Amino acid sequence: MTTTSANSGRARPRAAGEGGARRRGKGSPALASERREHLVRLAADLFAEKGFQATTVRNIADEAGILSGSLYHHFDSKESIVDEILTGFFDEIMAAYRAEIDAGRDPRETIAGLVRTAFASLEPHRAAITVMQNDWNYLQGMDRFGYLTKSEDEVEKMWVETIAAGQEQGLFREDLDPHLTYRMIRDTIWVAVRWFKPGGRLDSRSLGEHYIKVMFDGINTHQR
Amino acid sequence: MTTTSANSGRARPRAAGEGGARRRGKGSPALASERREHLVRLAADLFAEKGFQATTVRNIADEAGILSGSLYHHFDSKESIVDEILTGFFDEIMAAYRAEIDAGRDPRETIAGLVRTAFASLEPHRAAITVMQNDWNYLQGMDRFGYLTKSEDEVEKMWVETIAAGQEQGLFREDLDPHLTYRMIRDTIWVAVRWFKPGGRLDSRSLGEHYIKVMFDGINTHQR
DNA sequence: CGTGCGCGCCCAACCGCTTGCTCAGTTCGC
């Protein structure tokens, strides 16, 4: 009997060997390791469903078919798991946003590009987006996650400047508060994570296109 | 000395007598009582800030200047508090929605009316709206809150039918999915609860009017 | 070819703390 008991049903004990992890010099705070990445993905799925605070380390361990204590062989805290998820999200989306802006097209196309970028991240980054909505206030109170506010400010700046530029060029209505408009757009996109299910009848692409149509031209018919 | 210790700073012990509580025959599960209503309002404020799960019964008790156990003289569980808040919200908004629809005006005016109704509830029902966004998944998993899904479906039906009617009459664009459009509108309104502060520089009325403009005609300038 | 051992992985038990909730008993205005 290799595996005596434990493993109450649920998950296959994972074959143990698997592949890897050569070095991992003690200095760097843990490099990759496939097993580790796998655990992060499992945790992400749970965060995407329930948020960060509502997910326990025992939930994560159960999903992986191990005990909660075993998680601490890979991570030094529950926070460091979500940190990894959030950092990955911000790195990726901010790079994508910047690329969209640096393309230097007119504000209308740029905004459309930003919206498409945001919707594109809905699927791969469900966990991060859910956490940001459910646990934003909680995380903000911790020094470790101070970078969240910084990144958010930077993102807001990009959107607001683009909107303002569009107004100056006469592309967007003058009677809109750029900040307010940004928030409306942002929230409406991210909140979709609550009901958007990856395998459903509509993908995030067409969702984005639908949203762009309504946002730009409204729901009225436009013979006027 | 009446109050020995406890009451660690924070709140005035509330004068105790106050008014209170005639009947409340044992049969009915607790009728009003001003004290009780006051406690519900305090709890609602906390729910509006942090959500349901993240608020503890001790938080609520602290805010009222009493001990957590004392809450159970008024309520039989934390859930029954939020239940009261949610039920009040749904009862009110669904009645208002129905009145708007029964007025029988054309779809464009009806939709505008629904939007105004929703924005009007933003201020008095902040707690319920916050809870529905933060704890929807959690609450849905409990038999007690099964009515949430039912009510939501009913609401969705009202909106979708109105949108579809507007399309048939040529008022709204044909190339919009009514369900998707409803969700977009709904999300955009409710999500405002996250940054909307009652005493702020713009009230919920002008916010609603602003949104109606954008929703109908989009953010584009409309010389086309 | 065999063997020992380092190491990645995990278990089992536990810590200190917080959670929602209970309940016998005290307080006090009517």
Place this chain on the structure above:
DNA sequence: GCGAACTGAGCAAGCGGTTGGGCGCGCACG
């Protein structure tokens, strides 16, 4: 002296996190 309001202590359950040790695989060494 009755009853609504509240106390004070405490419960079981669950939380994030810690610890010491055991297992088995692959590789270096003889």
